[in-house]
Amino acid sequence: MYLKNHPSGLLKQEWVRNLRLYAHVAEEKKELRYNQLKLFHTENWFKALVPKRYGGGEWPLTELAAFEEAVGWADGSAGWVFTLCSGAGWFAGFMDEAFTRQLIENEKFCMAGSGEVGGTAELCDDGSYLVSGLWKYATGAPYATYFTANCLILKDGIPVTSASGERLIKPFCFLKEEVEVVNSWNTLGLLASASHSFEVHEKNIPAVRTFEINAVNTPDGALYNYPFLQFAEITLAATISGICIHFMEECLELWEEKKDRSGQKLSQNFMLKNIFKKQMTNLENARENFRITTRMSWDVCKAGKPLSQNQLSQASYNAQYLVATCRKVVNELYPYTGLTGANANSSLNQIWRDFQTASQHALFTKL
Structure with missing residues:
Protein backbone atom coordinates (compact mmCIF):
# COMPACT_ATOMS: atom_id res chain seq x y z
CA MET A 1 0.00 0.00 0.00
CA TYR A 2 1.12 3.57 -0.59
CA LEU A 3 1.89 5.38 2.65
CA LYS A 4 3.71 8.66 3.10
CA ASN A 5 6.96 8.29 5.01
CA HIS A 6 6.65 4.53 5.07
CA PRO A 7 8.72 3.14 7.97
CA SER A 8 10.48 0.63 5.72
CA GLY A 9 12.65 3.45 4.39
CA LEU A 10 14.57 3.57 7.68
CA LEU A 11 15.55 -0.10 7.80
CA LYS A 12 17.94 -2.15 5.73
CA GLN A 13 16.19 -5.03 3.98
CA GLU A 14 18.40 -7.57 5.73
CA TRP A 15 17.34 -6.14 9.10
CA VAL A 16 13.68 -6.63 8.23
CA ARG A 17 14.34 -10.16 6.95
CA ASN A 18 16.23 -10.99 10.13
CA LEU A 19 13.54 -9.72 12.49
CA ARG A 20 10.67 -11.35 10.58
CA LEU A 21 12.42 -14.63 9.80
CA TYR A 22 12.68 -15.49 13.48
CA ALA A 23 9.42 -13.87 14.61
CA HIS A 24 7.41 -17.10 14.88
CA VAL A 25 10.06 -19.14 16.67
CA ALA A 26 10.76 -16.17 18.96
CA GLU A 27 7.09 -16.12 19.90
CA GLU A 28 7.13 -19.90 20.46
CA LYS A 29 10.20 -19.63 22.69
CA LYS A 30 8.89 -16.40 24.27
CA GLU A 31 12.20 -14.61 23.75
CA LEU A 32 13.93 -12.86 20.89
CA ARG A 33 16.35 -15.17 19.08
CA TYR A 34 20.15 -14.97 19.01
CA ASN A 35 20.30 -13.47 15.51
CA GLN A 36 17.73 -10.83 16.40
CA LEU A 37 19.60 -9.83 19.54
CA LYS A 38 22.88 -9.88 17.65
CA LEU A 39 21.43 -7.23 15.34
CA PHE A 40 20.49 -5.08 18.35
CA HIS A 41 24.02 -5.29 19.73
CA THR A 42 25.82 -4.92 16.41
CA GLU A 43 23.88 -1.77 15.56
CA ASN A 44 24.06 -0.46 19.16
CA TRP A 45 20.27 -0.11 19.34
CA PHE A 46 20.26 -0.73 23.08
CA LYS A 47 22.53 2.32 23.43
CA ALA A 48 20.44 4.58 21.19
CA LEU A 49 19.52 6.91 24.07
CA VAL A 50 22.71 6.64 26.11
CA PRO A 51 24.60 9.98 26.22
CA LYS A 52 27.27 10.48 23.60
CA ARG A 53 29.90 11.13 26.28
CA TYR A 54 29.56 7.44 27.21
CA GLY A 55 29.69 6.22 23.61
CA GLY A 56 25.93 6.11 23.16
CA GLY A 57 23.81 7.38 20.30
CA GLU A 58 21.86 10.14 22.09
CA TRP A 59 19.38 10.06 19.20
CA PRO A 60 17.17 13.10 18.61
CA LEU A 61 13.57 12.44 19.63
CA THR A 62 12.22 12.86 16.10
CA GLU A 63 14.64 10.29 14.68
CA LEU A 64 14.00 7.96 17.58
CA ALA A 65 10.20 8.01 17.13
CA ALA A 66 10.49 7.36 13.40
CA PHE A 67 12.87 4.44 13.96
CA GLU A 68 10.67 2.96 16.67
CA GLU A 69 7.76 2.95 14.25
CA ALA A 70 9.99 1.20 11.73
CA VAL A 71 11.15 -1.57 14.08
CA GLY A 72 7.58 -2.02 15.32
CA TRP A 73 6.52 -2.38 11.69
CA ALA A 74 9.20 -5.04 11.12
CA ASP A 75 8.14 -7.06 14.17
CA GLY A 76 6.01 -6.14 17.17
CA SER A 77 8.06 -7.85 19.88
CA ALA A 78 11.34 -6.55 18.49
CA GLY A 79 9.87 -3.06 18.33
CA TRP A 80 8.65 -3.30 21.91
CA VAL A 81 12.07 -4.46 23.11
CA PHE A 82 13.82 -1.67 21.21
CA THR A 83 11.49 1.01 22.56
CA LEU A 84 11.40 -0.11 26.19
CA CYS A 85 15.04 -1.18 26.54
CA SER A 86 16.53 1.78 24.70
CA GLY A 87 14.12 3.89 26.76
CA ALA A 88 15.58 2.45 29.96
CA GLY A 89 19.02 3.38 28.58
CA TRP A 90 17.84 7.01 28.60
CA PHE A 91 18.21 6.92 32.39
CA ALA A 92 21.99 6.79 31.88
CA GLY A 93 21.77 10.54 31.36
CA PHE A 94 20.88 10.95 35.04
CA MET A 95 23.04 8.33 36.75
CA ASP A 96 26.34 8.61 38.58
CA GLU A 97 29.06 9.08 35.96
CA ALA A 98 31.61 6.55 37.25
CA PHE A 99 28.95 3.86 37.63
CA THR A 100 27.48 4.63 34.21
CA ARG A 101 30.84 4.32 32.48
CA GLN A 102 31.25 0.94 34.14
CA LEU A 103 27.90 -0.41 32.99
CA ILE A 104 28.27 0.88 29.43
CA GLU A 105 31.49 -1.11 29.04
CA ASN A 106 29.48 -4.34 29.09
CA GLU A 107 29.38 -5.54 25.47
CA LYS A 108 25.97 -7.09 26.10
CA PHE A 109 24.62 -3.85 27.59
CA CYS A 110 20.84 -3.87 27.83
CA ALA A 215 17.56 17.81 33.59
CA VAL A 216 19.19 20.51 35.75
CA ASN A 217 21.74 17.98 36.98
CA THR A 218 22.77 16.49 33.63
CA PRO A 219 25.51 17.93 31.40
CA ASP A 220 24.09 16.16 28.35
CA GLY A 221 21.98 17.48 25.48
CA ALA A 222 18.35 18.31 24.83
CA LEU A 223 17.23 14.68 24.89
CA TYR A 224 17.52 14.67 28.67
CA ASN A 225 15.59 17.93 29.00
CA TYR A 226 12.50 16.51 27.34
CA PRO A 227 9.67 15.79 29.84
CA PHE A 228 9.49 12.10 30.69
CA LEU A 229 5.71 11.61 30.38
CA GLN A 230 5.49 13.00 26.86
CA PHE A 231 8.71 11.20 25.94
CA ALA A 232 7.14 7.89 26.98
CA GLU A 233 3.85 8.60 25.19
CA ILE A 234 5.58 9.54 21.95
CA THR A 235 7.94 6.57 21.84
CA LEU A 236 5.26 4.00 22.64
CA ALA A 237 2.74 5.54 20.25
CA ALA A 238 5.28 5.37 17.43
CA THR A 239 5.86 1.66 18.04
CA ILE A 240 2.14 0.93 18.13
CA SER A 241 1.72 2.81 14.85
CA GLY A 242 4.34 0.57 13.23
CA ILE A 243 2.52 -2.58 14.32
CA CYS A 244 -0.72 -1.14 12.94
CA ILE A 245 0.86 -0.48 9.53
CA HIS A 246 2.19 -4.04 9.41
CA PHE A 247 -1.30 -5.34 10.19
CA MET A 248 -2.83 -3.31 7.36
CA GLU A 249 -0.30 -4.68 4.89
CA GLU A 250 -0.96 -8.25 5.97
CA CYS A 251 -4.67 -7.62 5.42
CA LEU A 252 -3.99 -6.52 1.86
CA GLU A 253 -1.93 -9.64 1.19
CA LEU A 254 -4.72 -11.84 2.52
CA TRP A 255 -7.38 -10.07 0.46
CA GLU A 256 -5.39 -10.74 -2.70
CA GLU A 257 -5.99 -14.45 -2.06
CA LYS A 258 -9.30 -14.57 -0.17
CA LYS A 259 -12.60 -14.37 -2.08
CA ASP A 260 -16.04 -13.14 -1.11
CA ARG A 261 -19.25 -15.15 -1.58
CA SER A 262 -19.53 -14.13 -5.22
CA GLY A 263 -16.08 -15.52 -5.99
CA GLN A 264 -14.53 -12.08 -6.32
CA LYS A 265 -11.21 -11.34 -4.62
CA LEU A 266 -11.69 -9.29 -1.47
CA SER A 267 -9.10 -6.88 -2.81
CA GLN A 268 -11.58 -6.01 -5.57
CA ASN A 269 -14.59 -5.66 -3.29
CA PHE A 270 -15.85 -2.08 -3.61
CA MET A 271 -17.13 -1.80 -0.04
CA LEU A 272 -13.94 -3.22 1.48
CA LYS A 273 -11.74 -0.99 -0.67
CA ASN A 274 -13.61 2.05 0.61
CA ILE A 275 -13.33 0.90 4.21
CA PHE A 276 -9.60 0.38 3.85
CA LYS A 277 -9.11 3.72 2.06
CA LYS A 278 -10.96 5.55 4.83
CA GLN A 279 -8.91 3.91 7.57
CA MET A 280 -5.65 4.57 5.76
CA THR A 281 -6.59 8.24 5.41
CA ASN A 282 -7.39 8.41 9.11
CA LEU A 283 -4.05 6.85 9.97
CA GLU A 284 -2.16 9.16 7.60
CA ASN A 285 -3.73 12.22 9.22
CA ALA A 286 -3.01 10.98 12.75
CA ARG A 287 0.60 10.14 11.84
CA GLU A 288 1.14 13.55 10.24
CA ASN A 289 -0.25 15.44 13.25
CA PHE A 290 1.86 13.26 15.52
CA ARG A 291 5.02 13.99 13.53
CA ILE A 292 4.32 17.74 13.44
CA THR A 293 3.75 18.18 17.18
CA THR A 294 6.64 15.87 18.06
CA ARG A 295 8.98 17.87 15.82
CA MET A 296 7.71 21.20 17.15
CA SER A 297 8.13 20.21 20.80
CA TRP A 298 11.55 18.73 20.07
CA ASP A 299 12.69 21.92 18.31
CA VAL A 300 11.69 23.98 21.36
CA CYS A 301 13.53 21.62 23.68
CA LYS A 302 16.57 21.54 21.38
CA ALA A 303 16.70 25.33 21.49
CA GLY A 304 17.08 25.14 25.26
CA LYS A 305 13.65 26.55 26.01
CA PRO A 306 11.10 25.08 28.42
CA LEU A 307 8.01 23.59 26.83
CA SER A 308 4.79 25.45 27.56
CA GLN A 309 1.78 23.66 28.99
CA ASN A 310 0.06 24.01 25.63
CA GLN A 311 2.99 22.42 23.80
CA LEU A 312 3.09 19.56 26.28
CA SER A 313 -0.66 19.06 25.93
CA GLN A 314 -0.41 19.00 22.13
CA ALA A 315 2.42 16.44 22.20
CA SER A 316 0.42 14.22 24.55
CA TYR A 317 -2.84 14.66 22.67
CA ASN A 318 -1.43 13.67 19.30
CA ALA A 319 0.38 10.64 20.72
CA GLN A 320 -2.86 9.55 22.39
CA TYR A 321 -4.85 10.29 19.24
CA LEU A 322 -2.47 8.26 17.09
CA VAL A 323 -2.94 5.20 19.31
CA ALA A 324 -6.72 5.70 19.38
CA THR A 325 -6.75 5.92 15.58
CA CYS A 326 -4.64 2.77 15.27
CA ARG A 327 -7.13 0.95 17.49
CA LYS A 328 -9.99 2.00 15.23
CA VAL A 329 -8.07 0.96 12.11
CA VAL A 330 -7.20 -2.52 13.40
CA ASN A 331 -10.62 -3.15 14.93
CA GLU A 332 -12.38 -2.01 11.75
CA LEU A 333 -10.32 -4.24 9.44
CA TYR A 334 -9.99 -7.37 11.59
CA PRO A 335 -13.55 -8.68 10.96
CA TYR A 336 -12.66 -8.99 7.26
CA THR A 337 -9.74 -11.36 7.89
CA GLY A 338 -11.92 -14.42 8.56
CA LEU A 339 -10.48 -17.54 10.12
CA THR A 340 -7.00 -16.61 8.90
CA GLY A 341 -7.11 -13.71 11.31
CA ALA A 342 -8.26 -16.07 14.06
CA ASN A 343 -5.62 -18.72 13.36
CA ALA A 344 -2.97 -18.47 16.07
CA ASN A 345 -0.36 -19.84 13.65
CA SER A 346 -0.85 -17.13 11.02
CA SER A 347 1.36 -14.04 10.75
CA LEU A 348 -1.75 -11.90 10.57
CA ASN A 349 -3.00 -13.23 13.90
CA GLN A 350 0.37 -12.74 15.54
CA ILE A 351 0.49 -9.11 14.44
CA TRP A 352 -3.09 -8.60 15.61
CA ARG A 353 -2.26 -10.09 19.02
CA ASP A 354 0.89 -7.97 19.29
CA PHE A 355 -1.16 -4.87 18.53
CA GLN A 356 -3.89 -5.68 21.03
CA THR A 357 -1.30 -6.23 23.76
CA ALA A 358 0.79 -3.15 22.98
CA SER A 359 -2.24 -0.87 22.88
CA GLN A 360 -3.19 -1.96 26.41
CA HIS A 361 -0.25 -0.06 27.89
CA ALA A 362 -1.34 1.92 30.94
CA LEU A 363 -0.40 5.24 29.31
CA PHE A 364 -3.18 4.77 26.76
CA THR A 365 -6.12 3.92 28.99
CA LYS A 366 -8.78 6.56 29.47
CA LEU A 367 -9.15 6.00 33.20
Whole structure:
Protein backbone atom coordinates (compact mmCIF):
# COMPACT_ATOMS: atom_id res chain seq x y z
CA MET A 1 0.00 0.00 0.00
CA TYR A 2 1.12 3.57 -0.59
CA LEU A 3 1.89 5.38 2.65
CA LYS A 4 3.71 8.66 3.10
CA ASN A 5 6.96 8.29 5.01
CA HIS A 6 6.65 4.53 5.07
CA PRO A 7 8.72 3.14 7.97
CA SER A 8 10.48 0.63 5.72
CA GLY A 9 12.65 3.45 4.39
CA LEU A 10 14.57 3.57 7.68
CA LEU A 11 15.55 -0.10 7.80
CA LYS A 12 17.94 -2.15 5.73
CA GLN A 13 16.19 -5.03 3.98
CA GLU A 14 18.40 -7.57 5.73
CA TRP A 15 17.34 -6.14 9.10
CA VAL A 16 13.68 -6.63 8.23
CA ARG A 17 14.34 -10.16 6.95
CA ASN A 18 16.23 -10.99 10.13
CA LEU A 19 13.54 -9.72 12.49
CA ARG A 20 10.67 -11.35 10.58
CA LEU A 21 12.42 -14.63 9.80
CA TYR A 22 12.68 -15.49 13.48
CA ALA A 23 9.42 -13.87 14.61
CA HIS A 24 7.41 -17.10 14.88
CA VAL A 25 10.06 -19.14 16.67
CA ALA A 26 10.76 -16.17 18.96
CA GLU A 27 7.09 -16.12 19.90
CA GLU A 28 7.13 -19.90 20.46
CA LYS A 29 10.20 -19.63 22.69
CA LYS A 30 8.89 -16.40 24.27
CA GLU A 31 12.20 -14.61 23.75
CA LEU A 32 13.93 -12.86 20.89
CA ARG A 33 16.35 -15.17 19.08
CA TYR A 34 20.15 -14.97 19.01
CA ASN A 35 20.30 -13.47 15.51
CA GLN A 36 17.73 -10.83 16.40
CA LEU A 37 19.60 -9.83 19.54
CA LYS A 38 22.88 -9.88 17.65
CA LEU A 39 21.43 -7.23 15.34
CA PHE A 40 20.49 -5.08 18.35
CA HIS A 41 24.02 -5.29 19.73
CA THR A 42 25.82 -4.92 16.41
CA GLU A 43 23.88 -1.77 15.56
CA ASN A 44 24.06 -0.46 19.16
CA TRP A 45 20.27 -0.11 19.34
CA PHE A 46 20.26 -0.73 23.08
CA LYS A 47 22.53 2.32 23.43
CA ALA A 48 20.44 4.58 21.19
CA LEU A 49 19.52 6.91 24.07
CA VAL A 50 22.71 6.64 26.11
CA PRO A 51 24.60 9.98 26.22
CA LYS A 52 27.27 10.48 23.60
CA ARG A 53 29.90 11.13 26.28
CA TYR A 54 29.56 7.44 27.21
CA GLY A 55 29.69 6.22 23.61
CA GLY A 56 25.93 6.11 23.16
CA GLY A 57 23.81 7.38 20.30
CA GLU A 58 21.86 10.14 22.09
CA TRP A 59 19.38 10.06 19.20
CA PRO A 60 17.17 13.10 18.61
CA LEU A 61 13.57 12.44 19.63
CA THR A 62 12.22 12.86 16.10
CA GLU A 63 14.64 10.29 14.68
CA LEU A 64 14.00 7.96 17.58
CA ALA A 65 10.20 8.01 17.13
CA ALA A 66 10.49 7.36 13.40
CA PHE A 67 12.87 4.44 13.96
CA GLU A 68 10.67 2.96 16.67
CA GLU A 69 7.76 2.95 14.25
CA ALA A 70 9.99 1.20 11.73
CA VAL A 71 11.15 -1.57 14.08
CA GLY A 72 7.58 -2.02 15.32
CA TRP A 73 6.52 -2.38 11.69
CA ALA A 74 9.20 -5.04 11.12
CA ASP A 75 8.14 -7.06 14.17
CA GLY A 76 6.01 -6.14 17.17
CA SER A 77 8.06 -7.85 19.88
CA ALA A 78 11.34 -6.55 18.49
CA GLY A 79 9.87 -3.06 18.33
CA TRP A 80 8.65 -3.30 21.91
CA VAL A 81 12.07 -4.46 23.11
CA PHE A 82 13.82 -1.67 21.21
CA THR A 83 11.49 1.01 22.56
CA LEU A 84 11.40 -0.11 26.19
CA CYS A 85 15.04 -1.18 26.54
CA SER A 86 16.53 1.78 24.70
CA GLY A 87 14.12 3.89 26.76
CA ALA A 88 15.58 2.45 29.96
CA GLY A 89 19.02 3.38 28.58
CA TRP A 90 17.84 7.01 28.60
CA PHE A 91 18.21 6.92 32.39
CA ALA A 92 21.99 6.79 31.88
CA GLY A 93 21.77 10.54 31.36
CA PHE A 94 20.88 10.95 35.04
CA MET A 95 23.04 8.33 36.75
CA ASP A 96 26.34 8.61 38.58
CA GLU A 97 29.06 9.08 35.96
CA ALA A 98 31.61 6.55 37.25
CA PHE A 99 28.95 3.86 37.63
CA THR A 100 27.48 4.63 34.21
CA ARG A 101 30.84 4.32 32.48
CA GLN A 102 31.25 0.94 34.14
CA LEU A 103 27.90 -0.41 32.99
CA ILE A 104 28.27 0.88 29.43
CA GLU A 105 31.49 -1.11 29.04
CA ASN A 106 29.48 -4.34 29.09
CA GLU A 107 29.38 -5.54 25.47
CA LYS A 108 25.97 -7.09 26.10
CA PHE A 109 24.62 -3.85 27.59
CA CYS A 110 20.84 -3.87 27.83
CA MET A 111 18.67 -2.16 30.41
CA ALA A 112 15.21 -3.29 31.47
CA GLY A 113 12.97 -1.79 34.07
CA SER A 114 9.59 -1.03 35.52
CA GLY A 115 7.87 2.24 36.26
CA GLU A 116 5.78 1.02 39.17
CA VAL A 117 6.71 1.56 42.80
CA GLY A 118 7.04 -2.13 43.58
CA GLY A 119 9.65 -2.10 46.33
CA THR A 120 11.00 -0.45 49.44
CA ALA A 121 14.48 0.89 50.18
CA GLU A 122 15.48 1.19 53.83
CA LEU A 123 18.01 4.00 54.28
CA CYS A 124 21.01 2.65 56.22
CA ASP A 125 23.32 4.64 58.50
CA ASP A 126 26.15 4.54 55.93
CA GLY A 127 23.93 6.10 53.25
CA SER A 128 23.30 2.87 51.35
CA TYR A 129 19.88 1.24 50.97
CA LEU A 130 18.50 -2.20 51.81
CA VAL A 131 16.14 -2.96 48.94
CA SER A 132 13.41 -5.55 48.50
CA GLY A 133 10.56 -5.68 46.03
CA LEU A 134 8.75 -7.18 43.07
CA TRP A 135 8.25 -5.26 39.81
CA LYS A 136 6.14 -6.25 36.81
CA TYR A 137 6.51 -5.83 33.06
CA ALA A 138 10.27 -5.46 32.58
CA THR A 139 10.57 -5.84 28.82
CA GLY A 140 13.68 -7.73 27.75
CA ALA A 141 14.26 -9.15 31.24
CA PRO A 142 16.04 -12.39 30.13
CA TYR A 143 18.80 -10.52 28.28
CA ALA A 144 19.03 -7.41 30.44
CA THR A 145 22.36 -6.70 32.12
CA TYR A 146 20.89 -4.00 34.37
CA PHE A 147 17.46 -3.25 35.80
CA THR A 148 15.87 0.01 36.94
CA ALA A 149 12.98 0.25 39.40
CA ASN A 150 11.23 2.69 41.73
CA CYS A 151 11.25 2.24 45.51
CA LEU A 152 9.52 3.85 48.45
CA ILE A 153 12.23 5.20 50.75
CA LEU A 154 12.02 4.13 54.41
CA LYS A 155 13.96 5.09 57.53
CA ASP A 156 13.53 2.76 60.50
CA GLY A 157 10.58 1.24 58.67
CA ILE A 158 8.77 4.57 58.30
CA PRO A 159 8.23 6.23 54.90
CA VAL A 160 10.46 9.27 54.36
CA THR A 161 8.59 12.38 53.21
CA SER A 162 9.73 15.24 51.03
CA ALA A 163 9.61 18.93 51.98
CA SER A 164 6.10 19.07 50.51
CA GLY A 165 4.94 16.18 52.68
CA GLU A 166 4.84 13.56 49.92
CA ARG A 167 6.30 10.11 50.33
CA LEU A 168 9.79 9.98 48.86
CA ILE A 169 10.27 7.65 45.88
CA LYS A 170 13.60 7.05 44.18
CA PRO A 171 14.64 5.02 41.13
CA PHE A 172 17.46 2.51 41.56
CA CYS A 173 19.70 0.60 39.19
CA PHE A 174 20.40 -3.08 39.94
CA LEU A 175 23.02 -5.41 38.54
CA LYS A 176 21.81 -8.57 36.81
CA GLU A 177 23.16 -10.76 39.59
CA GLU A 178 21.14 -8.84 42.18
CA VAL A 179 17.88 -9.61 40.43
CA GLU A 180 15.74 -12.74 40.13
CA VAL A 181 13.63 -12.80 36.94
CA VAL A 182 10.13 -14.20 37.51
CA ASN A 183 8.65 -15.79 34.38
CA SER A 184 5.26 -14.10 34.54
CA TRP A 185 4.74 -12.77 30.97
CA ASN A 186 1.80 -14.77 29.63
CA THR A 187 -0.12 -12.27 27.53
CA LEU A 188 -2.07 -12.47 24.30
CA GLY A 189 0.72 -11.00 22.21
CA LEU A 190 4.23 -9.51 22.29
CA LEU A 191 5.28 -12.85 23.72
CA ALA A 192 8.87 -12.57 22.49
CA SER A 193 9.29 -9.24 24.28
CA ALA A 194 9.69 -11.36 27.43
CA SER A 195 8.31 -8.60 29.65
CA HIS A 196 8.66 -10.61 32.84
CA SER A 197 8.60 -9.52 36.47
CA PHE A 198 11.73 -9.33 38.60
CA GLU A 199 12.47 -9.48 42.30
CA VAL A 200 15.16 -8.12 44.62
CA HIS A 201 15.58 -9.71 48.05
CA GLU A 202 17.21 -7.57 50.74
CA LYS A 203 20.11 -6.35 48.62
CA ASN A 204 22.38 -3.61 49.90
CA ILE A 205 22.55 -0.97 47.16
CA PRO A 206 25.06 1.91 47.35
CA ALA A 207 23.74 5.45 47.10
CA VAL A 208 25.51 6.02 43.76
CA ARG A 209 23.01 3.63 42.18
CA THR A 210 20.07 5.86 42.89
CA PHE A 211 19.31 8.68 40.47
CA GLU A 212 16.88 11.50 39.85
CA ILE A 213 15.30 12.41 36.53
CA ASN A 214 16.26 16.05 36.68
CA ALA A 215 17.56 17.81 33.59
CA VAL A 216 19.19 20.51 35.75
CA ASN A 217 21.74 17.98 36.98
CA THR A 218 22.77 16.49 33.63
CA PRO A 219 25.51 17.93 31.40
CA ASP A 220 24.09 16.16 28.35
CA GLY A 221 21.98 17.48 25.48
CA ALA A 222 18.35 18.31 24.83
CA LEU A 223 17.23 14.68 24.89
CA TYR A 224 17.52 14.67 28.67
CA ASN A 225 15.59 17.93 29.00
CA TYR A 226 12.50 16.51 27.34
CA PRO A 227 9.67 15.79 29.84
CA PHE A 228 9.49 12.10 30.69
CA LEU A 229 5.71 11.61 30.38
CA GLN A 230 5.49 13.00 26.86
CA PHE A 231 8.71 11.20 25.94
CA ALA A 232 7.14 7.89 26.98
CA GLU A 233 3.85 8.60 25.19
CA ILE A 234 5.58 9.54 21.95
CA THR A 235 7.94 6.57 21.84
CA LEU A 236 5.26 4.00 22.64
CA ALA A 237 2.74 5.54 20.25
CA ALA A 238 5.28 5.37 17.43
CA THR A 239 5.86 1.66 18.04
CA ILE A 240 2.14 0.93 18.13
CA SER A 241 1.72 2.81 14.85
CA GLY A 242 4.34 0.57 13.23
CA ILE A 243 2.52 -2.58 14.32
CA CYS A 244 -0.72 -1.14 12.94
CA ILE A 245 0.86 -0.48 9.53
CA HIS A 246 2.19 -4.04 9.41
CA PHE A 247 -1.30 -5.34 10.19
CA MET A 248 -2.83 -3.31 7.36
CA GLU A 249 -0.30 -4.68 4.89
CA GLU A 250 -0.96 -8.25 5.97
CA CYS A 251 -4.67 -7.62 5.42
CA LEU A 252 -3.99 -6.52 1.86
CA GLU A 253 -1.93 -9.64 1.19
CA LEU A 254 -4.72 -11.84 2.52
CA TRP A 255 -7.38 -10.07 0.46
CA GLU A 256 -5.39 -10.74 -2.70
CA GLU A 257 -5.99 -14.45 -2.06
CA LYS A 258 -9.30 -14.57 -0.17
CA LYS A 259 -12.60 -14.37 -2.08
CA ASP A 260 -16.04 -13.14 -1.11
CA ARG A 261 -19.25 -15.15 -1.58
CA SER A 262 -19.53 -14.13 -5.22
CA GLY A 263 -16.08 -15.52 -5.99
CA GLN A 264 -14.53 -12.08 -6.32
CA LYS A 265 -11.21 -11.34 -4.62
CA LEU A 266 -11.69 -9.29 -1.47
CA SER A 267 -9.10 -6.88 -2.81
CA GLN A 268 -11.58 -6.01 -5.57
CA ASN A 269 -14.59 -5.66 -3.29
CA PHE A 270 -15.85 -2.08 -3.61
CA MET A 271 -17.13 -1.80 -0.04
CA LEU A 272 -13.94 -3.22 1.48
CA LYS A 273 -11.74 -0.99 -0.67
CA ASN A 274 -13.61 2.05 0.61
CA ILE A 275 -13.33 0.90 4.21
CA PHE A 276 -9.60 0.38 3.85
CA LYS A 277 -9.11 3.72 2.06
CA LYS A 278 -10.96 5.55 4.83
CA GLN A 279 -8.91 3.91 7.57
CA MET A 280 -5.65 4.57 5.76
CA THR A 281 -6.59 8.24 5.41
CA ASN A 282 -7.39 8.41 9.11
CA LEU A 283 -4.05 6.85 9.97
CA GLU A 284 -2.16 9.16 7.60
CA ASN A 285 -3.73 12.22 9.22
CA ALA A 286 -3.01 10.98 12.75
CA ARG A 287 0.60 10.14 11.84
CA GLU A 288 1.14 13.55 10.24
CA ASN A 289 -0.25 15.44 13.25
CA PHE A 290 1.86 13.26 15.52
CA ARG A 291 5.02 13.99 13.53
CA ILE A 292 4.32 17.74 13.44
CA THR A 293 3.75 18.18 17.18
CA THR A 294 6.64 15.87 18.06
CA ARG A 295 8.98 17.87 15.82
CA MET A 296 7.71 21.20 17.15
CA SER A 297 8.13 20.21 20.80
CA TRP A 298 11.55 18.73 20.07
CA ASP A 299 12.69 21.92 18.31
CA VAL A 300 11.69 23.98 21.36
CA CYS A 301 13.53 21.62 23.68
CA LYS A 302 16.57 21.54 21.38
CA ALA A 303 16.70 25.33 21.49
CA GLY A 304 17.08 25.14 25.26
CA LYS A 305 13.65 26.55 26.01
CA PRO A 306 11.10 25.08 28.42
CA LEU A 307 8.01 23.59 26.83
CA SER A 308 4.79 25.45 27.56
CA GLN A 309 1.78 23.66 28.99
CA ASN A 310 0.06 24.01 25.63
CA GLN A 311 2.99 22.42 23.80
CA LEU A 312 3.09 19.56 26.28
CA SER A 313 -0.66 19.06 25.93
CA GLN A 314 -0.41 19.00 22.13
CA ALA A 315 2.42 16.44 22.20
CA SER A 316 0.42 14.22 24.55
CA TYR A 317 -2.84 14.66 22.67
CA ASN A 318 -1.43 13.67 19.30
CA ALA A 319 0.38 10.64 20.72
CA GLN A 320 -2.86 9.55 22.39
CA TYR A 321 -4.85 10.29 19.24
CA LEU A 322 -2.47 8.26 17.09
CA VAL A 323 -2.94 5.20 19.31
CA ALA A 324 -6.72 5.70 19.38
CA THR A 325 -6.75 5.92 15.58
CA CYS A 326 -4.64 2.77 15.27
CA ARG A 327 -7.13 0.95 17.49
CA LYS A 328 -9.99 2.00 15.23
CA VAL A 329 -8.07 0.96 12.11
CA VAL A 330 -7.20 -2.52 13.40
CA ASN A 331 -10.62 -3.15 14.93
CA GLU A 332 -12.38 -2.01 11.75
CA LEU A 333 -10.32 -4.24 9.44
CA TYR A 334 -9.99 -7.37 11.59
CA PRO A 335 -13.55 -8.68 10.96
CA TYR A 336 -12.66 -8.99 7.26
CA THR A 337 -9.74 -11.36 7.89
CA GLY A 338 -11.92 -14.42 8.56
CA LEU A 339 -10.48 -17.54 10.12
CA THR A 340 -7.00 -16.61 8.90
CA GLY A 341 -7.11 -13.71 11.31
CA ALA A 342 -8.26 -16.07 14.06
CA ASN A 343 -5.62 -18.72 13.36
CA ALA A 344 -2.97 -18.47 16.07
CA ASN A 345 -0.36 -19.84 13.65
CA SER A 346 -0.85 -17.13 11.02
CA SER A 347 1.36 -14.04 10.75
CA LEU A 348 -1.75 -11.90 10.57
CA ASN A 349 -3.00 -13.23 13.90
CA GLN A 350 0.37 -12.74 15.54
CA ILE A 351 0.49 -9.11 14.44
CA TRP A 352 -3.09 -8.60 15.61
CA ARG A 353 -2.26 -10.09 19.02
CA ASP A 354 0.89 -7.97 19.29
CA PHE A 355 -1.16 -4.87 18.53
CA GLN A 356 -3.89 -5.68 21.03
CA THR A 357 -1.30 -6.23 23.76
CA ALA A 358 0.79 -3.15 22.98
CA SER A 359 -2.24 -0.87 22.88
CA GLN A 360 -3.19 -1.96 26.41
CA HIS A 361 -0.25 -0.06 27.89
CA ALA A 362 -1.34 1.92 30.94
CA LEU A 363 -0.40 5.24 29.31
CA PHE A 364 -3.18 4.77 26.76
CA THR A 365 -6.12 3.92 28.99
CA LYS A 366 -8.78 6.56 29.47
CA LEU A 367 -9.15 6.00 33.20
